[in-house]
Amino acid sequence: MADILSTIGKRWFPGIIGLTGSGGNYAFTNYNGTTNVYGLPYNSVRFAYNNGSLQTPVLSRGGTISGVGNGGVFWNTTAPQLQTVGYYFSQPGFDPLPGDGSFSTDTTTSLGLVAGFGSSTVFAGYAKQRLLNGYTNVFSYLGQYFDKAYQIDSNGNVTTNSAGAISPYGELVANAVGPVALVTMTNWGENVHGTGVVQVVKLVLDVNHDGIMDTSVSGPDNTSASSPYVFWSDQNFDRFVLDSDDNAFYDDDVAISSPAANSLYTGKPTPDCNYQDGAGNRVIPCARDLQDFTRLWVCGITTNLLTNLPPGSIVSLSWGDVAYPNPGNRPLTCSLLPTRTVVSVI
Numbered sequence: 169m170a171d172i173l174s175t176i177g178k179r180w181f182p183g184i185i186g187l188t189g190s191g192g193n194y195a196f197t198n199y200n201g202t203t204n205v206y207g208l209p210y211n212s213v214r215f216a217y218n219n220g221s222l223q224t225p226v227l228s229r230g231g232t233i234s235g236v237g238n239g240g241v242f243w244n245t246t247a248p249q250l251q252t253v254g255y256y257f258s259q260p261g262f263d264p265l266p267g268d269g270s271f272s273t274d275t276t277t278s279l280g281l282v283a284g285f286g287s288s289t290v291f292a293g294y295a296k297q298r299l300l301n302g303y304t305n306v307f308s309y310l311g312q313y314f315d316k317a318y319q320i321d322s323n324g325n326v327t328t329n330s331a332g333a334i335s336p337y338g339e340l341v342a343n344a345v346g347p348v349a350l351v352t353m354t355n356w357g358e359n360v361h362g363t364g365v366v367q368v369v370k371l372v373l374d375v376n377h378d379g380i381m382d383t384s385v386s387g388p389d390n391t392s393a394s395s396p397y398v399f400w401s402d403q404n405f406d407r408f409v410l411d412s413d414d415n416a417f418y419d420d421d422v423a424i425s426s427p428a429a430n431s432l433y434t435g436k437p438t439p440d441c442n443y444q445d446g447a448g449n450r451v452i453p454c455a456r457d458l459q460d461f462t463r464l465w466v467c468g469i470t471t472n473l474l475t476n477l478p479p480g481s482i483v484s485l486s487w488g489d490v491a492y493p494n495p496g497n498r499p500l501t502c503s504l505l506p507t508r509t510v511v512s513v514i
Contacts, residue, residue, distance in 0.1 A: 194227060206303060252297050255363070279472070313336040318330065348367075405439060
């Protein structure tokens, strides 16, 4: 490509204060304002040109140089001195990362970082470092490798108990529920670690029907496609009816053709899953219907986590089976959690 500046008769440089000269002769003055955009002083200029072989002479601050050919110019600054002043943790795809348009130096770690028990979730961590020898309030963000995942006790203290496996690249597979501390490796030259807190959530059922809710990673109450949770369907007709044998009332499962199968409010046969009172509220027709209900523990969700989710967040629960993954039963809405969150079991 032809030199489009050759007709002007002199070299052109970026507008850096302190470098003067032309025709191959230059001086680099000691002007105090000679800094880059971060406030780091320029120490030297390296020229690169070819006069039959590659030449790379260096012009230091306060010096002069002559006989420089046409070529490139490269600026050398004082090495930045950085101090770690904090850490930022995020979940890629949900939270902004350094370099994103929505990220700023005021962005802080979300208190709503969540991971599923036993599943793989990726997190990112950065050391926030302040520039000490340049302009004030200039920061860099150094990506971190992860070291360990530890359980956090009820007092908020990080323990030495493992909370699962985490790769250096932030892929977490948790085997403990509740708050988990993700600890980074140390940075070169600094013996400090960063700690990010993730809330691990698990849904627990009494899969083996022994009356004990086991939350362990390898316990009997973990479901899979080959080991689903089996329970009664709530589509029968449990009613409190008169037994003609002893003329006493008992809870019993009646036939759809029995008059007792009719709703007291509609007069029509109504299965337990759709039974309602006169105001349209979901109710049980009798105590026997509770055999068709099952305990579902949502472990790891705290009021602190819920209040720190992004505005408008909805936490929903769903169930299904291998052959029928999207049952059409009417949702049962739980209002025991804060009003901002709705939990539906479908």
